[in-house]
Amino acid sequence: MRSTTMIQIVGCHAEGEVGDVITGGVAPPPGDTLWAQSRFIATDETLRNLVLNEPRGGVFRHVNLLVPPKDPRAAMGFIIMEPADTPPMSGSNSLCVATVLLETGIVPMTEPETVITLEAPGGLVQATATCRDGKVERVRMRNLPSFADRLDAVLEVAGVGTLTVDTAFGGDSFVIVSAETLGFALTPDEARDIAVLGTKITAAATEQLGFAHPDLPDWRHISFCQVAAAVRPDGDGLLGRNAVAIRPGKIDRSPCGTGCSARMAVLHAKGQLAVGQRFTGTSLIDSRFDCRIESVEDRGGRAWITPSLEGRAWLTDTRQILLDPSDPWPAGYRLSDTWPGPQG
Numbered sequence: 595m596r597s598t599t600m601i602q603i604v605g606c607h608a609e610g611e612v613g614d615v616i617t618g619g620v621a622p623p624p625g626d627t628l629w630a631q632s633r634f635i636a637t638d639e640t641l642r643n644l645v646l647n648e649p650r651g652g653v654f655r656h657v658n659l660l661v662p663p664k665d666p667r668a669a670m671g672f673i674i675m676e677p678a679d680t681p682p683m684s685g686s687n688s689l690c691v692a693t694v695l696l697e698t699g700i701v702p703m704t705e706p707e708t709v710i711t712l713e714a715p716g717g718l719v720q721a722t723a724t725c726r727d728g729k730v731e732r733v734r735m736r737n738l739p740s741f742a743d744r745l746d747a748v749l750e751v752a753g754v755g756t757l758t759v760d761t762a763f764g765g766d767s768f769v770i771v772s773a774e775t776l777g778f779a780l781t782p783d784e785a786r787d788i789a790v791l792g793t794k795i796t797a798a799a800t801e802q803l804g805f806a807h808p809d810l811p812d813w814r815h816i817s818f819c820q821v822a823a824a825v826r827p828d829g830d831g832l833l834g835r836n837a838v839a840i841r842p843g844k845i846d847r848s849p850c851g852t853g854c855s856a857r858m859a860v861l862h863a864k865g866q867l868a869v870g871q872r873f874t875g876t877s878l879i880d881s882r883f884d885c886r887i888e889s890v891e892d893r894g895g896r897a898w899i900t901p902s903l904e905g906r907a908w909l910t911d912t913r914q915i916l917l918d919p920s921d922p923w924p925a926g927y928r929l930s931d932t933w934p935g936p937q938g
């Protein structure tokens with residue numbers, strides 16, 4: 595067996611969305627902060643191309659690189675690689691990271707509950723894992739502080755018309771648009787159409803509304819479009835079905851943890867969701883995240899919520915990535931039959 599690299603991966607998915615974890619074989623990237631390290635991974639692209647592109651990856655795959663934390667309060671750092679972005683935070687990916695760390699024994703598991711602080715590129719998050727018989731049954735993730743940005747903003751989308759949308763940060767940047775207005779019932783057969791339209795709406799939102807985060811000055815685009823059904827009462831809480839379009843054009847199989855956080859920030863700003871009230875996000879495959887606003891803080895006249903989301907993750911496989919020195923495609927490839935949009 596001939597290889598210039600040998601990367602250990604534990605495959606995982608959280609509520610349906612793949613979030614593999616690199617557990618060995620990659621040295622920590624240069625950078626004084628997790629954010630700087632993640633910018634190196636984003637601009638260098640070597641690792642992203644190897645693990646995300648075909649033949650080793652595919653548009654459905656997200657991969658997380660474990661790195662030593664920079665903050666002494668964290669047990670582990672992780673850098674998230676998604677098809678188009680290397681983001682500040684991700685709900686489904688963070689659930690996969692916590693589950694892999696505990697189920698593989700990289701971080702010791704304590705039953706019935708293990709609490710670990712993780713360092714995402716955007717800051718510290720806290721995982722509270724419910725564990726039994728060596729299995730992580732569920733993880734509640736306390737996410738990054740989140741905020742509503744533009745409420746009821748007007749957006750022109752070519753071929754669609756004028757839309758009224760909200761934008762928000764929930765660990766990543768979102769444009770949120772009504773499913774009813776777009777004519778979607780949020781059924782699985784609509785996945786392709788939502789992915790195509792959602793990607794178009796994301797591009798229009800970045801161009802016309804933009805995005806700014808005081809602590810992440812170089813995160814200036816909208817990453818995702820959340821096509822959201824109107825919330826409905828669910829006991830004491832609210833239920834919100836959604837489909838999140840991920841560039842270059844796929845749908846999140848999970849209810850999108852950063853998306854639920856962004857939506858909670860918007861619902862709170864509109865006076866529709868109180869601190870501590872349950873918000874359940876559901877996805878096109880009917881998976882769920884149970885979410886709530888843990889606390890609210892005023893920063894410069896804007897309400898910043900600290901959201902949490904709870905869901906489940908399952909290990910799927912272990913594998914080693916090899917690169918034969920004679921392989922003519924060391925960076926892999928993308929073709930538009932499965933990778934929509936501009937080709938990498």
Ligand SMILES: O=C(O)[C@H]1NCC[C@@H]1O
Pocket residue numbers: 611676683684685686687766840846848849850851852853
């Ligand atoms: O749960 C989330 O936040 C995400 N799922 C895949 C894309 C987003 O990062």
